[in-house]
Amino acid sequence: MRYELYYWPSIQGRGEFIRLALEDAGAHYVDVARKAGGIGKMERLMQAHGIFAPPFLKAGKLLISQTANILHFLGPRLGLAPESEAGRLVLHHQSLTIADWLGEVHDTHHPIGPGLYYEEQKKEAKRRAADFRSQRLPKFMDYFEDLETSGYVDLSLFQMIEGLRYAFPSTMRKLEPGYPRLMKLHQNTKRRPRLAAYLASKRRIPFNQQGIFRRYPELDG
């Protein structure tokens, strides 16, 4: 199966969770919006098929959107989730919890509204980020530290840790020693051969100030 991934071409964002799964599995895929004319094609498909926001995936005749839904679909097909319904439900639950966590990361720099610039909500962002660093981040880290995870969820946790290190370097340096399982998972995941090759390639877009993980030193405490 040749997959078509549709996502903004200049950020990791939510699309990166799909890219990691496709790359780690050595899947055959095209990152359509990064090709000439791709953004126009993406916008036309969204309009025609009632898609709220990227990322979405074309797999044969199927168009699938919402990050966790795409991973749920791809998991067993890529060997990154069990085939059984019971096993898939567990991974999907964990994946949806990561989606909630990621949403809270986004809201550290956009607590008032996604349509406003960061500079227009900087004061509120400082307060929200302080709450995130002291309450929410440890809550999610505690939760995933104690959990058994596998498959595409491990790849998503790797990405969360990469992103959090980029956005909150000082906070993470203090927190990390308390999370040996997550740190080991991060390290082992990074060494998976196909993933390592991807991370070293130009296909991996660097973190930047337009994505979900952004480095604003004033939000890092």
Added chain:
Amino acid sequence: MRYELYYWPSIQGRGEFIRLALEDAGAHYVDVARKAGGIGKMERLMQAHGIFAPPFLKAGKLLISQTANILHFLGPRLGLAPESEAGRLVLHHQSLTIADWLGEVHDTHHPIGPGLYYEEQKKEAKRRAADFRSQRLPKFMDYFEDLETSGYVDLSLFQMIEGLRYAFPSTMRKLEPGYPRLMKLHQNTKRRPRLAAYLASKRRIPFNQQGIFRRYPELDG
């Protein structure tokens, strides 16, 4: 199949989306935390099975959590979703978009952190609610007005409109005439016999100031 639903007993919250599906289908279920000793049982299960937050559902040996995941599981079993994977993926996408919308409703009164009281973030809430009323709410309403929906997604959209009317009565009075499909869907759903019986019963917890939909007049513009 006898289902066990686990959710906070005093609010509609996220659990209500599951209750509506079970009730509309005439399913056999127990709302466990509303029985004596139920909250303790819920907390023990969460601890033992690595569940981040209610609601979760027990179906035989399966424990399923995250609202959209539960609806995705129940849909075909309750006759509220097609059996085909393609059909189920479409409903799940729509349902996850409703979950995002609901999260934004929550954040109108809790823009800084879920662990702080509303009174501690009232100023930021006013700003976030203004953005929600003028930008985000019409964006979601536009999206769902133009979409074909069915099954459990219709029940969830009914609940969104009920909740929005409770939380933002003045805003909704102004917006509603622009959304004839959604208004008709709401009215038709309300008349479904088993749903109507549920809404008139004591099993339907009234909206209140502890749930996701809260009535703070200062947030209604």
